[in-house]
Amino acid sequence: MQEISQKLFAVKKQDYNLDLTFDSGQTFRWQKVNDGWEGVIYGKWVRLEHHKDGIKACVCGKVSYWSWLEDYLQINTSLNRILREFPRDPHMNGAVKTCRGLRIVRQEPWECLATFLMSSNKQIPQIKQIINNLCERFGEQIPSPHGRPLYAFPTPQVIATASEEELRLCKMGFRAEYLKKAAEKIVHEKIDLRELSRLSSDKAREILLSFRGVGPKIADCVMLFSLGFMDAFPIDVWIEKALRTFYFDSKPVKQKDLEKFTRSYFGKFAGYAQQYLYHYIRILNNRASICKNEENI
DNA sequence: ACCCAGGCAGCTT
């Protein structure tokens, strides 16, 4: 039986909501289990659950310092200070009202890059499945609190030595080439993605775009979700739809104008605002489709 | 059977 270490983070649910955070499409490995969330960070199994006094974290193994988890969760970031910077308009107000407590966590950059390489032209449940296959097949087995085997996210070294055919067994299709080449680039050029966080945002984006399979959208996701560039604003099909309906009267807009608007309008935490809008429009869309289903019954 | 999915690369206009 594995030893479990525990830690309580004193934070109110309205300032840190685990459901909103892990359901918002920024991470792909967290799973809801018995009213808590379980995932793997830095090769360790972690369980998080809301408690009356805050968020309780359980970690597999003996843990004497918690800075890695505090950094991942960004637990010392004040949500109020971020929300204050959002523009005030009916749509953003609605998003904040609906999604208050949604947080952006700070993922490990390699995992973030690799998983978003899997995301192109895929739905979120399928991305999760691919990542799951990848970890089972190539990840190192790590201590688990329950009987089931548990795997760390595979290192670039392991992925680089795998063949494209082996990677395709994880059902990632044409993305296998992207993943293998990214891993090889990191290994051969001795790239430490974490260092990109110390560069200017233009330079960091330029380096990310030099990976095959990384375009503007995925580059912005990696910057926002793993490198601390809180103004990076990924524009995917959902956000584009949200921006057009909310701010452009549902009229067609040129890509360039869309980008210009997001840069000038959403402020220094634009990426955070983007995540609120993204989750908000998806919730609205879910409700609408549920209504439609009920009409058909 | 068809359409689309937290896109991107490689084309053509």
Place this chain on the structure above:
DNA sequence: AAGCTGCATGGG
């Protein structure tokens, strides 16, 4: 710069 198309795979 826009506007097309193919891409592997799975789900509605």
